[in-house]
Amino acid sequence: MRRAAGMKIQQYLALVFFSGASYFTSAASFDCNQAKTVTEHTVCNHLILNDADVKMATTYNILKRLVPMGTRGAIQDQQVKWLQMRDQCRDNVSCLTEVYKMRQQKLDLYMNRIYQQGPF
Template identity: 40%
Template structure:
C-alpha cells in the first residue's frame, strides 16, 4: 500500500517538475538512434521496455531528491550512458547494464520510501 501511495505521489510530482535536462535521458527516439547500442535497443522489445522503465525511474527519482543528490544521480546517469553505449550490439551486455541501472534507481526510490510516512 505504501508503494502505491509513493508511486502516485511520484508521478504527480514528476508531471509538475521534471528536471531541466531530463530530455537527455528520456526514452530513446528510435528515429534518431545513431549508436549501435541505441539501434539494438530500438530493435529489441525487452530492451525498449527496460529503457522506458529506467527513464521513468530516473525522472521520478531526480524529481524527489534534494539538489545535491539529484546532481549525483545525473552524473551517474551520464557515466551509465557511456558504459551502456560501450556494449554496442551485445544484447547480454545491454540487458545487464539496464538491470544494474534500474536496480540502482530502485534503491534510491526505496531510500525515499523508507523515510515515510506517506
C-alpha cells in the same frame, strides 16, 4: 453474423498491428527514428531492451524530482557514466540487458530509501 464478427476481428488485428508498429519506433526513452548509435538501434530493435529503457528512464525522471539538489546532481553524474558504459555494449544484447538491470537496481535502491522516509 459470422462474417460481421470476422470483419471486426480483422479490423481489431489491423489496429493492433499498426499501433504496435508505431510503438517500436518511439517506445524507448528516446525517439527511435532518430537513433544515432549502434546501441540505440539495438535498444529500439529488441523489445526487452526497449522496455528496460523505458522503465529505467521513468524511474530516473521520477527520482530526480524527489531528491534534494545535491543528491540529484550525483544521480545525474551517475547517469552520464552509466550511458557511457551502456554505449560500450554496442549491439551485445546480453551486455545491454545486464547494464540496464544494474542501473535499474541502483535507481530502485534510491527509490526504496525515499519510500522508507515516508509517509506520503
